[in-house]
Amino acid sequence: MVEIQFQQKVRELIDGLKAICANYGLGNDGNEFKIITQAFLYKFLNDKFAYEAKKVESNLAEAEKWEDVLSNMSDDELEMLALQMPADTATLKPQHFISYLFSQQNEPDFAKLFDDTLRDISIQNNEIFAVQTDGGAKIKLFDELSQFISDPSKRDEFCKAIINELVEFSFERIFDQKFDFYASIFEYLVKDYNSNSGGKYAEYYTPHAVAHIMAEILVPKDQQGQIKNVTCYDPAAGSGTLLMNVAHVIGETRCSIYTQDISQKSSNLLRLNLILNNLVHSIPNVVQGNTIQHPYHRDGKLLKKFDYIVSNPPFKLDFSDFRDALDTPVNSERFFAGIPKIKEKSKDKMEIYQLFLQHIIYSLTDKGKAAIVVPTGFISAQSGIDQKIRQYLVKNNLISGAISMPSNIFANTGTNVSILFLSKGFNNEVILIDASKLGTKIKDGKSQKTVLDVNEIKKIISTFNERVSEEEFSILVSADDLKKKNYSFSAGQFFKVNQEIVEITEQEFLEKVKIFQSEINDLFKCSNELQKQINLSLGGIYSE
Template sequence: MTKTQQFEQQTKALIDNIKKVCANFGLGNDGNEFKVITQVFLYKFLNDKYVFELKKLDKRLSDVDNWEDVFATFSEKEVAKLNMRLKPSVAKIRPDHFISSLFNSQEKPNFAEIFDTTLTDIAKDNSDIFSVLTEGGEKIVLFENLSKYVTDNRDQFCKAIVNKLVDFSFENIFDEKFDFYATIFEYLIKDYNTNSGGKYAEYFTPHAVSKIMARCLVNGEVNNATCYDPSAGSGTLLMNLAHQIGEDKCTIYSQDISQKSSSLLRLNLVLNDLVHSIHNIIKGNTILDPYHKQANGELEKFDYIVSNPPFKLDFSDFSADLETKANQERFFAGIPKVPAKKKESMAIYLMFIQHIMYSLKDDGKAAIVVPTGFITAQSGIDKKIRQKLIDEKMLAGVVSMPSNIFANTGTNVSILFIDKANKGDVVLIDASNLGETIKDGKNQKTVLTHAEEDQIIDTFNKKEAVDDFSVVVSYDDIATKNYSLSAGQYFEVKIEYVDITEQEFDSKVKGFETSLRNMFSESKTLETTILQRLGHLKYEK
């Protein structure tokens, strides 16, 4: 077992231990369980990160085993100087807020209050850097009182949590890279990634899809890029995009209507060394009130946009508010109708596509997960959007994914790639036959191999035509096909010819004649038998 694998096992074991504590105190499968687990995990991570950075700055702390005793001798002035030298992305933790301090305070009365105060004080001390904003400007801070979610034995609950944290350290894994933290993050929220009562209802974008989107969007050196997701969820797409560009070469912007999503995205940013972007994470309604704007009030334009928007949603309470002149340009193809009987089936994703097209810079690029039906719809808003993409030459390509690539939705999906600078050909890929089907809980899920992921990415980036897999077509070709973006409609129908001799030809013809004569004979026999039996039928009352 490698060092990284060992750390991964230990980190997952910590998460499991926190979940066990929650279960033992009545929070198992409770809607608030995820708040406790994610916030405790983040507290531990920030605590250890602070200590890790202190030790790098001062050898008196790094060269001894009892660093806390040494640190306790530092004056307030010395601590303040060290804090000033820390990177802005490091949360400042007071000595009395260390996990070790909590551990040593367990015998004090009202320990739950001490525990809660520790977390809320850390949140206040670091609110300028680590707070998520609502569209109204309210700050959602790092931590809240967690003991309130337990009805009885709150002191014992908080002690049990601290006891799970004290013997574990993140210090050995801060040098790990994206793949490690992506795995840990997915494990951290895996029990809340279902659409059922009390669970975190987010469609978690599979890493294969996220990786394909990022690597097809970013192909070469990029600097100072702005990256945006208008329906960010927990940030899987943004994290893959930032990793492909370089975490220090991009700034993240997002908006999502869910406070849970925004909190989890913040955690994802902390884990992936993107703390500098936390103040751009907005909790709010993107379609009704997009937050990110320029100084003149116009919507901000971005270099890269990624999105896996909700496909269907009841937007009936807000749709009338969108019928304004200001939104006519943004929603150029129109606003989907609200179904009279099933309001929740309103095709909200069509509004996200239009919002994304409007929010791109003149040379911007985007990748959007869409229902595969979008790429061939013969009328309505779907076709109007495709027509604009073709007529204004801003489509890079489409990748149609295998069925069940998302385990929790049966909708077939494709990835729509937009590139406002692409005035050349368009690549269309049909990857629907790739992958293998596995069981994921009660659902079937299709999983791509790394080789298949690379096949899609390389074919797209090289704009290669591969038999029965991909085609490279012009904008004019697409227009003549009624703006269809389905690769299958452009595949050539090939008929294979085999040279045979005259004798082989005569032999095959005679074989066909013999077979037909036999079938005709059997048909006559069957005809006679049926007529005879019909003649014997009699009417009886």
């Protein structure tokens, strides 16, 4: 109950920050997400510093105002305190505290003081918290937030409003909470900023049900807590939902996260997600850049291989501007099945997921595992690059299973999706699951989405991990079976068709035929009436 109440207070803090943005003309502005997420992060780092400092110095915990005690410490004492705190705690000075800014509100140029404070925190913590680009540049923690207010005369009041919203709230009591708690907070924080409205490189938020299924199958219950020192990678990471779920089942201290994503917004959201989920040590591995054209992570000159890979890559978009640069001998092994051709009349329909899928296969270690969201059309395409990839997976003992998900499992895209599971050196039968009939349809704004309940999620996971065949739901198939079906991964193509034979008399048969004829005639009549009405309506439009 306490956790639920506190989650509500966190949501109220987020809503309060959004209200401030709206009051200053930034509601639904392109920079609103930066203000909301960075103000939230500033507060989180401030309170995490206080939490860790009080664990080191008992007099801080006992003080009525811990900030005052810290302010009276010498530089040497502050440095010693910092050395005793965990490495993932931001380094803050007394003048960085929210309480200090709150006390300075009546000073002139408050917006400048506010921006300077955030800038100084960024500089002090650049080595630990900065995200880098594939060109080597560093993306700092904070922007100068007041600059997003176009009217300079309103900047001081805007910054004061933010500080007043932050000062009355504290995260300190919940730093011992686990993944599920922070996952809920993060989802609420970014729900308005991680959507498919981002243009060419849009972020599609992966539902937690899908992320949970992928993680629990990649790392089954009997392996959780036993795996350590492994690498987890997503070449199209977005805000990191998939990686957070995998890191949680492995153990946040037992794995290192590696990512790349072309979107700066996604990389910043991912950084926040890592901070919330005790994965600060992986922030130096977060890279903003084009994975397909410029894959960043390497071991020496060779591309780095990873133990676990999860991804929900973009399916189709225009990459014609660098397509020909990929078609070189250097990339022949990585893109073994080929590179999609430029579609002159519909470039935005180029199948970029085929490149991501091949990149993932190439990036697995000798015992690596992967789970990838793909358009359902991929699993049964009869020719082309899709079919070549599936053939490669079967012949090289890489495919362990596939799950066809319900339609509209993603509310923001109508594309039906499946989840592909890969495992290097997998020699057992492949499990194919048709989960398309599961779930409940609900309205999500103007869209419709399908929601899986807890029992349905458990059914998918247990069926896959226990490798159970269930009529009309799952089936185990051999490599030879897959070959006979042109390497299709669609469970439905392997289900037996049950024919039910009922003996009836000739008279009963003729009666059924009459009923069918009557129903067909009724339909024809309705069709003729509709045709007349449509013609009349069109005629009326023409006469006008």
